[in-house]
Amino acid sequence: MKAQLVTATALVATLATTLAPPPVQASPAAERPPGGEHGWVTSTLRHMSLPQKVGQLFATYVYGGDATEPTAADRAANRAAFGVETPAEVVDQFHLGGICYFSWSHNLDSPRQIATLSNGLQRAAVGDGTKGRVPLLISTDQEQGVVLRMPAPAAQFPGSMALGAGRSPQAAREAAEITGRELRAVGIHQPYAPIADVNVDPGNPVIGVRSFGADPTLVADLTAAQVAGFQDGAGATAVAKHFPGHGDTATDSHTDLPVIDHTRQEWDRIDAPPFRRAIDAGVESIMTAHIVVPALDPSGDPATLSPTILTGVLRGELGFRGVVVTDALNMAAVRRKYGDDRVPVLALKAGADQLLMPPDLRLARDAVLRAVATGELTERRVDESVRRILALKYRQGLARSPLVDVEQAVRTVGAPAHLAAVARVTDPTLTxxxxxxxxxPLRPGRRSVLVTGWNSAAFATVETVAGGFTARDARVTARPATLPSDKVIAETAALAAEHDLTVVLTNKAWDTAVTDPRGTQQRLVAALLGAGRPVVVVAVRDPYDIAYLPGVSTYLATYSYTRAAMDALVRALHGELSPRGRLPVTIATADGSGTVLHPYGHGTSW
Structure with a gap:
């Protein structure tokens, strides 16, 4: 069989390719080459070899901030993962259809660097310009809030649950449009957003504040608004995720295989509406979930590998005609039942088009080629997915203009108007x-303030809040205590007794199974309350923390820890901003009885 594969590959590799797309600079996605979408897609596909077609199905990471001159460490990482040293060589070697940027792979530093990297990778993809060479679709997880990849000066909006608290489709659309514009400026086309999951399980370890909330109608409204913002406003490709709905699980699909026990009726009522609305809004891509939903498919296969779910439900019942992209194939949930050589083949057989981040790219690529050589997959089936991917690239304007203007990228990312919009969108979300x-609000007067609790290295949350008090003439002590030891808890409580006011930040204090296994945040808050001075508790991520913090009488939720969220918090504490956010979820008591502590829609103000 190995000999057959080599022979087939050698034969298709000899196909002649001609006609180079002009290497012009970036233009709006609406600018199309002559001949129209169908003509370009058909002509391009006709000139592609089988390895080139199969390469189009894969999107993965590469290491390095420059396409041809990465650091020595990034060269070594590429060599270990892909057998070649530079990002450009990875693209060329595997005929990749897409690249996904991450901070940990050193792709994201500054607007100039990101735009330059994107251009370098596009030149590697197009190569000599022959028709079998196709520009890349570049992506990143820019959900905003707690999941964002673009560093400052990029506009850093509040995430989905904060937008749910703000209840404004217009604000959700504006956040998506500006995010999409900044991504497009640096050569990124797919933001892997919005999140269409309905977070009905407070113990959900993987979605949580990444969801707009627990009400299907609210989630559907804001999902549709963001699809319009990304696509109609910015010309980016919205990616609604994670189909068929990852909101009701206490299992993280990065580490295990979740099972969603909704009945078919519950799925239709809870999980389906946001995806239906996204499709009605014209969403161009949908990401699969590595979850088992027995009511939709009793086989036990995750949705990513289920023909019943992807082809039957998503394409057949919901009528989706765009690109289906898998969630990352290096996640444990999709690897439990089948080997890494089988997963990409089964995903294609299920109806997926774009295969994201397999753990071994060469193994995955060769497995798909082998499946075609043996007849398990037909080349016609491969062509179906490649057509969808090429059509998406055409609509992105990549057929004519794969490159971006680097200087324009520098001017666009973090533009003053964008940063003003961040504050305008963030302020009404504080709850x-x-x-x-x-x-x-705090009464006027000079006071001593202790700011403590969970701290973000990237956003310096404790220091940011402390700085806000200092600017208002308070005597401030900033003492980060993310997961404090017993000694630090005692010392911090002693400090609280010496101050007029303590502000303590918490982050997933409810999660004593994973995030805070020793319950240190809960014990810190209890100790601060025991100091006998006023305490303000602020959940900077999940609003559910209050259920696990007995005795707290003053509690706010920001849903994220961006600087804009912390600035809104400080202004609200001082009466300069009236909190307008309303809970987009229900907060139940911690005893598991289902008793409602604070209902959906709750919120107070001053």
């Missing part, structure tokens, strides 16, 4: 959940 003692 005051409790103000039982009437502590807020």
């Amino acid at each position: 005051a959940v409790r103000n039982d003692a009437g502590l807020l």
